[in-house]
Amino acid sequence: MTISGTFAIAGAYEHPTRWAPDKTEMQIIGESARGALQDAGLGIEDVDGLFSTSMAGGGMGIVNVAEYLDLKPSYMDGTNIGGSSFVAHVSHAGAAIAGGLCEVALIVYGSTSASDARAIGTGMGMGRDPHTAFTSPYGQTVVSSYAMSARRHMHEYGTRPEQLAEIAVAMRHHASLNPHAKMRKPIGVEDVLGSRLIADPLHLLDCCIISDGGGALVVTSLERARDLQRPPVRVLGSGEAVWHQEIGSPKLLEIAARESGERALGMAGLHHGDIDLCTIYDSFTITVLLTLENLGFCKPGEGGDFVSGGRIALGGALPVNPDGGGLSSNHPGMRGIFLVIEAVQQLRGECGERQVEGARTAVVHGTGGILSAAHSGATLVLAAE
Amino acid sequence: MSSEIEYKDPVVDWETRAYWEACARHELTVQRCGACGKVQHRPRAICASCLSGEVETLVASGRGTVHTFTIVRQNQVPPFASACPYVLAYVDLEEGPRLLTNIVDCEPDSVAVGMPVQVEFVDTGEFAVPRFRPA
Numbered sequence: 001m002t003i004s005g006t007f008a009i010a011g012a013y014e015h016p017t018r019w020a021p022d023k024t025e026m027q028i029i030g031e032s033a034r035g036a037l038q039d040a041g042l043g044i045e046d047v048d049g050l051f052s053t054s055m056a057g058g059g060m061g062i063v064n065v066a067e068y069l070d071l072k073p074s075y076m077d078g079t080n081i082g083g084s085s086f087v088a089h090v091s092h093a094g095a096a097i098a099g100g101l102c103e104v105a106l107i108v109y110g111s112t113s114a115s116d117a118r119a120i121g122t123g124m125g126m127g128r129d130p131h132t133a134f135t136s137p138y139g140q141t142v143v144s145s146y147a148m149s150a151r152r153h154m155h156e157y158g159t160r161p162e163q164l165a166e167i168a169v170a171m172r173h174h175a176s177l178n179p180h181a182k183m184r185k186p187i188g189v190e191d192v193l194g195s196r197l198i199a200d201p202l203h204l205l206d207c208c209i210i211s212d213g214g215g216a217l218v219v220t221s222l223e224r225a226r227d228l229q230r231p232p233v234r235v236l237g238s239g240e241a242v243w244h245q246e247i248g249s250p251k252l253l254e255i256a257a258r259e260s261g262e263r264a265l266g267m268a269g270l271h272h273g274d275i276d277l278c279t280i281y282d283s284f285t286i287t288v289l290l291t292l293e294n295l296g297f298c299k300p301g302e303g304g305d306f307v308s309g310g311r312i313a314l315g316g317a318l319p320v321n322p323d324g325g326g327l328s329s330n331h332p333g334m335r336g337i338f339l340v341i342e343a344v345q346q347l348r349g350e351c352g353e354r355q356v357e358g359a360r361t362a363v364v365h366g367t368g369g370i371l372s373a374a375h376s377g378a379t380l381v382l383a384a385e
Numbered sequence: 386m387s388s389e390i391e392y393k394d395p396v397v398d399w400e401t402r403a404y405w406e407a408c409a410r411h412e413l414t415v416q417r418c419g420a421c422g423k424v425q426h427r428p429r430a431i432c433a434s435c436l437s438g439e440v441e442t443l444v445a446s447g448r449g450t451v452h453t454f455t456i457v458r459q460n461q462v463p464p465f466a467s468a469c470p471y472v473l474a475y476v477d478l479e480e481g482p483r484l485l486t487n488i489v490d491c492e493p494d495s496v497a498v499g500m501p502v503q504v505e506f507v508d509t510g511e512f513a514v515p516r517f518r519p520a
Protein backbone atom coordinates (compact mmCIF):
# COMPACT_ATOMS: atom_id res chain seq x y z
CA MET A 1 0.00 0.00 0.00
CA THR A 2 1.18 3.53 -0.69
CA ILE A 3 -0.39 6.84 0.26
CA SER A 4 0.93 8.41 -2.96
CA GLY A 5 -1.85 10.29 -4.72
CA THR A 6 -4.54 9.25 -2.22
CA PHE A 7 -4.78 12.64 -0.53
CA ALA A 8 -4.60 16.29 -1.43
CA ILE A 9 -4.21 19.78 -0.06
CA ALA A 10 -7.66 21.33 -0.31
CA GLY A 11 -7.04 24.64 1.40
CA ALA A 12 -4.07 26.91 2.05
CA TYR A 13 -3.69 30.30 3.67
CA GLU A 14 -0.71 32.45 4.53
CA HIS A 15 -1.40 35.07 7.16
CA PRO A 16 -0.42 38.42 5.62
CA THR A 17 1.12 39.78 8.82
CA ARG A 18 4.89 40.13 9.20
CA TRP A 19 4.78 42.27 12.34
CA ALA A 20 2.05 41.67 14.88
CA PRO A 21 2.79 43.20 18.28
CA ASP A 22 -0.99 43.58 18.60
CA LYS A 23 -1.69 39.85 18.14
CA THR A 24 -1.05 36.70 20.17
CA GLU A 25 0.32 33.51 18.65
CA MET A 26 -3.02 31.79 19.29
CA GLN A 27 -4.83 34.61 17.51
CA ILE A 28 -2.60 34.17 14.45
CA ILE A 29 -3.27 30.42 14.63
CA GLY A 30 -7.02 31.07 14.78
CA GLU A 31 -7.01 33.58 11.94
CA SER A 32 -4.85 31.26 9.81
CA ALA A 33 -7.18 28.31 10.47
CA ARG A 34 -10.13 30.46 9.41
CA GLY A 35 -8.33 31.50 6.23
CA ALA A 36 -7.44 27.96 5.15
CA LEU A 37 -10.88 26.57 5.93
CA GLN A 38 -12.55 29.41 4.01
CA ASP A 39 -10.20 28.69 1.12
CA ALA A 40 -11.28 25.03 1.16
CA GLY A 41 -14.96 25.88 1.61
CA LEU A 42 -15.13 24.00 4.90
CA GLY A 43 -15.99 24.97 8.46
CA ILE A 44 -14.19 24.32 11.72
CA GLU A 45 -16.86 21.69 12.49
CA ASP A 46 -15.53 19.61 9.57
CA VAL A 47 -12.05 19.31 11.10
CA ASP A 48 -11.37 15.97 12.81
CA GLY A 49 -7.56 15.93 12.56
CA LEU A 50 -5.28 18.56 14.11
CA PHE A 51 -1.57 19.03 13.40
CA SER A 52 0.47 21.79 14.99
CA THR A 53 3.63 22.61 16.86
CA SER A 54 5.53 25.74 17.81
CA MET A 55 8.69 27.08 19.41
CA ALA A 56 6.79 28.66 22.28
CA GLY A 57 3.93 26.21 22.81
CA GLY A 58 5.81 23.54 24.75
CA GLY A 59 5.36 19.78 24.60
CA MET A 60 1.58 19.89 24.98
CA GLY A 61 1.10 22.83 22.60
CA ILE A 62 -1.32 20.99 20.37
CA VAL A 63 -3.74 20.45 23.26
CA ASN A 64 -3.72 24.21 23.83
CA VAL A 65 -4.40 24.81 20.13
CA ALA A 66 -7.36 22.39 20.30
CA GLU A 67 -8.66 24.21 23.36
CA TYR A 68 -8.29 27.64 21.71
CA LEU A 69 -10.21 26.49 18.63
CA ASP A 70 -12.69 24.47 20.75
CA LEU A 71 -11.76 21.42 18.70
CA LYS A 72 -12.09 17.81 19.81
CA PRO A 73 -10.31 16.05 16.95
CA SER A 74 -10.26 12.26 16.64
CA TYR A 75 -6.60 12.46 15.59
CA MET A 76 -3.83 14.82 16.61
CA ASP A 77 -0.13 15.06 15.88
CA GLY A 78 2.19 17.54 17.57
CA THR A 79 5.35 16.24 15.91
CA ASN A 80 8.18 18.73 16.37
CA ILE A 81 11.23 18.04 14.20
CA GLY A 82 12.09 21.73 13.91
CA GLY A 83 11.18 24.06 11.05
CA SER A 84 10.42 21.13 8.76
CA SER A 85 7.62 19.90 11.05
CA PHE A 86 4.72 21.21 8.96
CA VAL A 87 6.07 19.58 5.81
CA ALA A 88 6.11 16.30 7.73
CA HIS A 89 2.61 17.00 9.08
CA VAL A 90 1.25 16.86 5.52
CA SER A 91 2.34 13.27 4.98
CA HIS A 92 1.38 12.32 8.53
CA ALA A 93 -2.08 13.68 7.78
CA GLY A 94 -2.18 11.69 4.55
CA ALA A 95 -1.32 8.49 6.40
CA ALA A 96 -3.95 9.18 9.05
CA ILE A 97 -6.58 9.89 6.38
CA ALA A 98 -5.66 6.79 4.38
CA GLY A 99 -5.87 4.76 7.59
CA GLY A 100 -9.32 6.10 8.39
CA LEU A 101 -8.22 7.89 11.55
CA CYS A 102 -9.46 11.27 10.39
CA GLU A 103 -10.96 12.79 7.26
CA VAL A 104 -10.24 16.53 7.30
CA ALA A 105 -6.87 17.55 8.75
CA LEU A 106 -6.02 21.10 9.77
CA ILE A 107 -2.30 21.92 9.91
CA VAL A 108 -1.68 25.28 11.54
CA TYR A 109 1.13 27.51 12.79
CA GLY A 110 1.42 30.98 14.25
CA SER A 111 4.29 32.90 15.78
CA THR A 112 5.21 36.33 17.08
CA SER A 113 8.96 35.69 16.88
CA ALA A 114 9.77 39.20 15.68
CA SER A 115 7.62 41.23 18.04
CA ASP A 116 8.81 39.04 20.94
CA ALA A 117 12.35 40.07 19.88
CA ARG A 118 13.68 36.52 19.80
CA ALA A 119 17.34 36.47 18.70
CA ILE A 120 16.97 33.13 16.97
CA GLY A 121 20.13 33.12 14.89
CA THR A 122 22.59 34.77 17.21
CA GLY A 123 21.15 34.18 20.65
CA MET A 124 21.70 30.48 21.36
CA GLY A 125 22.29 30.45 25.10
CA MET A 126 24.50 28.69 27.58
CA GLY A 127 22.47 25.49 27.82
CA ARG A 128 22.83 24.37 31.42
CA ASP A 129 22.22 20.64 31.14
CA PRO A 130 24.41 17.56 30.63
CA HIS A 131 23.46 17.15 26.96
CA THR A 132 24.39 20.65 25.82
CA ALA A 133 27.49 20.72 28.04
CA PHE A 134 29.50 19.47 25.06
CA THR A 135 28.56 22.38 22.82
CA SER A 136 27.30 25.26 24.95
CA PRO A 137 30.68 26.38 26.37
CA TYR A 138 31.94 27.35 22.93
CA GLY A 139 29.50 30.06 21.88
CA GLN A 140 27.73 28.15 19.13
CA THR A 141 24.95 30.06 17.38
CA VAL A 142 22.58 28.95 14.65
CA VAL A 143 24.31 31.20 12.12
CA SER A 144 27.78 29.97 13.08
CA SER A 145 26.69 26.35 12.77
CA TYR A 146 25.52 26.91 9.19
CA ALA A 147 28.61 29.02 8.52
CA MET A 148 30.74 25.98 9.25
CA SER A 149 28.87 24.05 6.53
CA ALA A 150 29.48 26.94 4.13
CA ARG A 151 33.19 27.07 5.00
CA ARG A 152 33.56 23.34 4.43
CA HIS A 153 31.77 23.60 1.08
CA MET A 154 34.11 26.37 0.00
CA HIS A 155 37.10 24.28 1.09
CA GLU A 156 36.02 21.08 -0.67
CA TYR A 157 34.58 22.55 -3.85
CA GLY A 158 35.87 26.10 -4.22
CA THR A 159 32.38 27.56 -3.81
CA ARG A 160 32.56 31.36 -3.63
CA PRO A 161 30.72 33.86 -1.41
CA GLU A 162 29.28 35.55 -4.52
CA GLN A 163 27.65 32.26 -5.50
CA LEU A 164 25.90 32.07 -2.13
CA ALA A 165 24.96 35.71 -2.57
CA GLU A 166 23.17 34.86 -5.83
CA ILE A 167 20.66 32.90 -3.77
CA ALA A 168 19.87 35.91 -1.56
CA VAL A 169 19.58 38.13 -4.65
CA ALA A 170 17.11 35.74 -6.32
CA MET A 171 14.98 35.52 -3.17
CA ARG A 172 14.87 39.31 -2.87
CA HIS A 173 13.86 39.64 -6.51
CA HIS A 174 11.00 37.24 -5.84
CA ALA A 175 10.00 39.16 -2.71
CA SER A 176 9.85 42.37 -4.75
CA LEU A 177 6.98 40.73 -6.66
CA ASN A 178 5.18 39.57 -3.49
CA PRO A 179 3.04 42.33 -1.93
CA HIS A 180 3.13 40.62 1.50
CA ALA A 181 6.91 40.10 1.64
CA LYS A 182 8.79 41.88 4.43
CA MET A 183 11.92 42.87 2.46
CA ARG A 184 11.05 44.03 -1.05
CA LYS A 185 13.83 46.37 -2.14
CA PRO A 186 15.92 44.62 -4.81
CA ILE A 187 19.56 43.88 -3.95
CA GLY A 188 22.61 42.81 -5.91
CA VAL A 189 25.48 40.44 -5.17
CA GLU A 190 27.59 43.39 -4.03
CA ASP A 191 24.97 44.31 -1.41
CA VAL A 192 25.18 40.83 0.09
CA LEU A 193 28.99 40.80 0.07
CA GLY A 194 29.04 44.32 1.47
CA SER A 195 26.74 43.51 4.39
CA ARG A 196 28.52 42.77 7.65
CA LEU A 197 29.85 39.29 8.41
CA ILE A 198 27.82 37.57 11.14
CA ALA A 199 29.89 34.37 11.11
CA ASP A 200 32.39 33.92 8.26
CA PRO A 201 31.62 33.32 5.47
CA LEU A 202 27.96 34.23 6.07
CA HIS A 203 26.97 37.89 5.83
CA LEU A 204 23.88 39.52 7.25
CA LEU A 205 22.12 39.16 3.89
CA ASP A 206 23.00 35.44 3.74
CA CYS A 207 20.71 35.03 6.77
CA CYS A 208 16.93 34.78 6.88
CA ILE A 209 14.91 37.56 8.38
CA ILE A 210 12.89 37.24 11.58
CA SER A 211 9.20 38.08 11.22
CA ASP A 212 5.86 37.35 12.79
CA GLY A 213 3.39 35.28 10.85
CA GLY A 214 1.42 32.12 10.47
CA GLY A 215 -0.42 29.90 8.07
CA ALA A 216 -2.62 26.88 7.72
CA LEU A 217 -3.37 23.97 5.39
CA VAL A 218 -6.38 21.73 4.98
CA VAL A 219 -5.60 18.17 3.93
CA THR A 220 -8.18 15.56 2.99
CA SER A 221 -8.67 12.55 0.73
CA LEU A 222 -8.32 13.23 -3.00
CA GLU A 223 -11.92 12.09 -3.41
CA ARG A 224 -13.26 14.60 -0.89
CA ALA A 225 -10.94 17.35 -2.15
CA ARG A 226 -12.45 16.98 -5.63
CA ASP A 227 -15.86 17.94 -4.21
CA LEU A 228 -14.51 21.12 -2.59
CA GLN A 229 -14.21 24.59 -4.09
CA ARG A 230 -10.47 24.78 -4.83
CA PRO A 231 -8.53 22.64 -7.31
CA PRO A 232 -6.91 19.83 -5.30
CA VAL A 233 -3.12 19.77 -5.07
CA ARG A 234 -2.18 16.11 -4.90
CA VAL A 235 0.59 14.78 -2.70
CA LEU A 236 2.44 12.27 -4.84
CA GLY A 237 5.46 11.67 -2.67
CA SER A 238 6.81 12.23 0.80
CA GLY A 239 9.93 11.40 2.74
CA GLU A 240 11.50 12.14 6.08
CA ALA A 241 15.01 11.68 7.41
CA VAL A 242 17.10 12.62 10.39
CA TRP A 243 20.84 13.22 10.23
CA HIS A 244 23.45 13.86 12.88
CA GLN A 245 27.16 14.34 12.94
CA GLU A 246 28.35 13.15 16.29
CA ILE A 247 29.35 9.52 16.12
CA GLY A 248 32.48 9.00 14.08
CA SER A 249 33.13 11.55 11.33
CA PRO A 250 30.44 11.50 8.68
CA LYS A 251 30.48 13.85 5.72
CA LEU A 252 29.40 17.27 6.90
CA LEU A 253 27.98 18.21 3.50
CA GLU A 254 25.63 15.24 3.29
CA ILE A 255 22.31 16.26 4.80
CA ALA A 256 18.96 14.67 5.54
CA ALA A 257 17.53 15.93 2.21
CA ARG A 258 19.59 13.25 0.48
CA GLU A 259 17.46 10.51 2.01
CA SER A 260 14.11 12.28 2.36
CA GLY A 261 14.29 13.57 -1.21
CA GLU A 262 15.09 10.16 -2.65
CA ARG A 263 12.17 8.69 -0.72
CA ALA A 264 9.75 11.39 -1.86
CA LEU A 265 10.72 11.34 -5.54
CA GLY A 266 10.79 7.54 -5.45
CA MET A 267 7.28 7.38 -4.02
CA ALA A 268 6.05 9.88 -6.61
CA GLY A 269 7.77 8.04 -9.46
CA LEU A 270 9.11 11.34 -10.77
CA HIS A 271 12.56 12.51 -11.81
CA HIS A 272 14.26 15.84 -11.27
CA GLY A 273 13.54 16.91 -14.85
CA ASP A 274 9.80 16.53 -14.18
CA ILE A 275 9.81 19.23 -11.48
CA ASP A 276 8.67 22.77 -12.34
CA LEU A 277 9.62 24.56 -9.13
CA CYS A 278 10.98 24.04 -5.62
CA THR A 279 10.21 25.56 -2.28
CA ILE A 280 13.23 25.02 -0.06
CA TYR A 281 13.89 25.99 3.53
CA ASP A 282 16.23 28.96 3.24
CA SER A 283 17.32 29.73 6.78
CA PHE A 284 20.62 30.72 5.16
CA THR A 285 21.88 30.83 1.59
CA ILE A 286 24.02 27.73 2.24
CA THR A 287 20.88 25.83 3.28
CA VAL A 288 19.46 26.23 -0.24
CA LEU A 289 22.72 25.25 -1.94
CA LEU A 290 23.20 22.10 0.16
CA THR A 291 19.53 21.15 -0.19
CA LEU A 292 19.61 21.41 -4.01
CA GLU A 293 22.73 19.22 -4.09
CA ASN A 294 21.37 16.66 -1.66
CA LEU A 295 17.96 16.49 -3.33
CA GLY A 296 19.91 15.62 -6.46
CA PHE A 297 19.09 18.63 -8.63
CA CYS A 298 22.83 18.92 -9.14
CA LYS A 299 25.88 16.92 -8.10
CA PRO A 300 27.69 17.50 -4.78
CA GLY A 301 29.97 20.47 -5.26
CA GLU A 302 28.08 21.86 -8.27
CA GLY A 303 25.63 23.89 -6.20
CA GLY A 304 27.58 27.12 -6.60
CA ASP A 305 27.36 26.98 -10.38
CA PHE A 306 23.79 25.67 -10.26
CA VAL A 307 22.42 28.67 -8.35
CA SER A 308 24.26 31.18 -10.55
CA GLY A 309 23.08 32.88 -13.70
CA GLY A 310 19.46 33.12 -12.62
CA ARG A 311 18.70 29.41 -12.76
CA ILE A 312 16.77 29.43 -9.46
CA ALA A 313 15.10 32.81 -10.11
CA LEU A 314 11.72 33.25 -11.78
CA GLY A 315 12.20 32.63 -15.49
CA GLY A 316 15.10 30.26 -14.78
CA ALA A 317 15.15 26.51 -15.28
CA LEU A 318 14.21 25.73 -11.66
CA PRO A 319 12.60 28.63 -9.78
CA VAL A 320 13.08 28.30 -6.01
CA ASN A 321 10.86 30.08 -3.45
CA PRO A 322 8.94 32.44 -5.74
CA ASP A 323 7.46 34.09 -2.61
CA GLY A 324 10.89 35.35 -1.55
CA GLY A 325 11.44 32.65 1.06
CA GLY A 326 12.68 33.14 4.58
CA LEU A 327 15.52 35.28 3.27
CA SER A 328 13.12 38.04 2.21
CA SER A 329 9.40 37.27 2.68
CA ASN A 330 8.84 35.91 6.18
CA HIS A 331 10.47 33.68 8.78
CA PRO A 332 8.54 33.46 12.03
CA GLY A 333 10.71 30.90 13.84
CA MET A 334 9.59 27.74 12.02
CA ARG A 335 9.02 28.19 8.30
CA GLY A 336 7.93 24.79 6.96
CA ILE A 337 4.26 25.61 6.52
CA PHE A 338 5.00 28.49 4.14
CA LEU A 339 6.96 26.18 1.84
CA VAL A 340 3.82 24.09 1.37
CA ILE A 341 1.47 27.09 1.08
CA GLU A 342 3.55 28.74 -1.65
CA ALA A 343 3.86 25.49 -3.60
CA VAL A 344 0.06 24.98 -3.39
CA GLN A 345 -0.67 28.52 -4.55
CA GLN A 346 1.81 28.18 -7.41
CA LEU A 347 0.29 24.89 -8.55
CA ARG A 348 -3.16 26.51 -8.45
CA GLY A 349 -1.78 29.31 -10.64
CA GLU A 350 -2.84 32.15 -8.36
CA CYS A 351 0.48 33.91 -7.69
CA GLY A 352 0.14 36.91 -9.98
CA GLU A 353 3.43 38.59 -10.82
CA ARG A 354 5.47 35.86 -9.16
CA GLN A 355 3.64 32.97 -10.86
CA VAL A 356 5.83 30.23 -12.35
CA GLU A 357 4.21 29.88 -15.76
CA GLY A 358 2.46 26.56 -16.24
CA ALA A 359 3.66 25.08 -12.94
CA ARG A 360 2.32 21.52 -12.57
CA THR A 361 4.77 19.88 -10.15
CA ALA A 362 6.72 21.07 -7.12
CA VAL A 363 9.25 19.67 -4.70
CA VAL A 364 8.96 21.05 -1.16
CA HIS A 365 11.81 20.52 1.28
CA GLY A 366 11.96 21.58 4.90
CA THR A 367 15.03 21.46 7.13
CA GLY A 368 14.69 21.45 10.91
CA GLY A 369 17.49 21.92 13.41
CA ILE A 370 21.08 22.57 12.41
CA LEU A 371 22.67 21.27 9.24
CA SER A 372 26.17 20.85 10.61
CA ALA A 373 24.82 19.01 13.68
CA ALA A 374 21.53 17.20 14.32
CA HIS A 375 18.76 18.03 11.87
CA SER A 376 15.68 16.68 10.17
CA GLY A 377 14.55 16.82 6.59
CA ALA A 378 11.05 16.43 5.19
CA THR A 379 10.27 16.40 1.46
CA LEU A 380 7.00 16.44 -0.47
CA VAL A 381 6.29 16.06 -4.16
CA LEU A 382 3.12 17.96 -5.07
CA ALA A 383 1.22 18.11 -8.32
CA ALA A 384 -1.71 19.96 -9.81
CA GLU A 385 -4.51 17.69 -10.97
CA MET B 386 40.46 43.87 21.58
CA SER B 387 37.94 41.27 22.65
CA SER B 388 38.15 39.24 25.82
CA GLU B 389 38.31 35.44 25.91
CA ILE B 390 35.23 33.29 26.40
CA GLU B 391 34.72 32.59 30.08
CA TYR B 392 33.95 28.91 30.54
CA LYS B 393 31.77 27.70 33.39
CA ASP B 394 31.72 24.31 35.08
CA PRO B 395 29.69 21.98 32.85
CA VAL B 396 26.52 20.37 34.17
CA VAL B 397 27.24 16.64 34.41
CA ASP B 398 25.20 13.47 34.84
CA TRP B 399 26.00 9.78 35.34
CA GLU B 400 26.80 9.26 31.69
CA THR B 401 29.12 12.24 31.30
CA ARG B 402 30.79 12.58 34.73
CA ALA B 403 33.82 10.43 33.85
CA TYR B 404 34.49 12.54 30.75
CA TRP B 405 34.48 15.81 32.67
CA GLU B 406 36.53 14.31 35.52
CA ALA B 407 39.15 13.32 32.93
CA CYS B 408 39.06 16.89 31.60
CA ALA B 409 39.77 18.07 35.14
CA ARG B 410 42.95 15.91 34.97
CA HIS B 411 43.62 17.52 31.55
CA GLU B 412 42.94 14.30 29.70
CA LEU B 413 40.69 14.24 26.64
CA THR B 414 38.80 10.95 26.43
CA VAL B 415 36.66 9.14 23.89
CA GLN B 416 34.83 5.84 24.24
CA ARG B 417 35.53 2.53 22.50
CA CYS B 418 33.07 -0.34 22.36
CA GLY B 419 34.44 -3.58 23.81
CA ALA B 420 32.04 -5.57 21.62
CA CYS B 421 32.32 -3.97 18.15
CA GLY B 422 35.34 -1.70 18.50
CA LYS B 423 33.55 1.47 17.38
CA VAL B 424 34.93 4.72 18.85
CA GLN B 425 32.33 7.29 19.87
CA HIS B 426 31.86 10.75 21.33
CA ARG B 427 29.91 12.22 23.24
CA PRO B 428 30.05 9.72 26.09
CA ARG B 429 27.06 7.48 26.70
CA ALA B 430 26.25 4.32 28.66
CA ILE B 431 25.84 2.22 25.52
CA CYS B 432 27.60 1.80 22.20
CA ALA B 433 25.47 3.70 19.70
CA SER B 434 26.46 1.23 16.97
CA CYS B 435 25.59 -2.11 18.60
CA LEU B 436 23.91 -1.08 21.89
CA SER B 437 26.48 -3.03 23.91
CA GLY B 438 27.01 -1.80 27.45
CA GLU B 439 30.72 -2.66 27.29
CA VAL B 440 31.97 0.80 26.45
CA GLU B 441 35.45 1.63 27.72
CA THR B 442 37.09 5.00 28.14
CA LEU B 443 40.22 5.70 26.16
CA VAL B 444 42.54 8.67 26.61
CA ALA B 445 42.88 10.45 23.28
CA SER B 446 46.13 11.90 21.97
CA GLY B 447 44.61 15.37 22.00
CA ARG B 448 45.81 15.89 18.45
CA GLY B 449 43.46 16.62 15.61
CA THR B 450 42.81 18.71 12.55
CA VAL B 451 40.32 21.49 11.85
CA HIS B 452 37.47 20.01 9.80
CA THR B 453 35.72 23.36 9.41
CA PHE B 454 35.44 26.61 11.34
CA THR B 455 33.89 30.03 11.47
CA ILE B 456 34.81 33.35 13.01
CA VAL B 457 31.81 34.35 15.12
CA ARG B 458 31.36 38.11 14.90
CA GLN B 459 27.92 38.40 16.47
CA ASN B 460 26.50 36.57 19.47
CA GLN B 461 24.02 38.38 21.65
CA VAL B 462 24.42 36.14 24.71
CA PRO B 463 26.45 37.94 27.41
CA PRO B 464 29.38 35.57 28.05
CA PHE B 465 30.05 35.42 24.30
CA ALA B 466 29.08 38.91 23.20
CA SER B 467 32.24 40.46 24.62
CA ALA B 468 34.41 37.62 23.26
CA CYS B 469 33.52 38.30 19.58
CA PRO B 470 35.27 37.70 17.27
CA TYR B 471 36.16 34.14 18.32
CA VAL B 472 36.76 30.92 16.39
CA LEU B 473 34.22 28.10 16.57
CA ALA B 474 35.36 24.89 14.91
CA TYR B 475 34.81 21.21 14.39
CA VAL B 476 38.02 19.30 15.10
CA ASP B 477 38.54 15.74 13.85
CA LEU B 478 40.45 13.81 16.51
CA GLU B 479 43.12 11.30 15.51
CA GLU B 480 40.89 8.65 17.10
CA GLY B 481 37.99 9.51 14.76
CA PRO B 482 35.31 11.49 16.59
CA ARG B 483 34.61 15.12 15.70
CA LEU B 484 34.32 17.72 18.47
CA LEU B 485 32.81 21.18 18.53
CA THR B 486 35.33 23.51 20.15
CA ASN B 487 37.12 26.85 20.09
CA ILE B 488 40.50 27.47 18.46
CA VAL B 489 42.65 29.90 20.45
CA ASP B 490 46.20 31.21 20.70
CA CYS B 491 46.25 32.44 17.10
CA GLU B 492 44.77 35.19 14.96
CA PRO B 493 41.27 34.13 13.90
CA ASP B 494 42.18 34.89 10.29
CA SER B 495 45.07 32.41 10.43
CA VAL B 496 42.82 29.41 11.12
CA ALA B 497 42.38 27.10 8.12
CA VAL B 498 40.62 23.85 7.29
CA GLY B 499 43.11 21.00 7.76
CA MET B 500 45.21 22.91 10.28
CA PRO B 501 46.77 20.58 12.89
CA VAL B 502 45.66 21.44 16.42
CA GLN B 503 46.37 20.31 19.96
CA VAL B 504 44.00 20.22 22.92
CA GLU B 505 44.43 22.43 25.97
CA PHE B 506 42.24 22.74 29.05
CA VAL B 507 40.75 25.68 30.91
CA ASP B 508 40.04 24.90 34.56
CA THR B 509 36.52 25.82 35.57
CA GLY B 510 36.52 24.91 39.27
CA GLU B 511 35.44 21.31 39.70
CA PHE B 512 36.07 20.37 36.06
CA ALA B 513 37.80 21.81 32.98
CA VAL B 514 36.72 22.61 29.39
CA PRO B 515 38.83 21.38 26.45
CA ARG B 516 39.66 23.68 23.57
CA PHE B 517 42.36 23.64 20.88
CA ARG B 518 45.34 25.67 19.73
CA PRO B 519 47.64 25.33 16.72
CA ALA B 520 49.87 22.25 17.10
Ligand SMILES: [Zn+2]
Pocket residue numbers: 418419420421422423432433434435436437
Ligand atom coordinates in the same frame (compact mmCIF):
# COMPACT_ATOMS: atom_id res chain seq x y z
ZN1 LIG C 1 29.49 -1.55 19.74
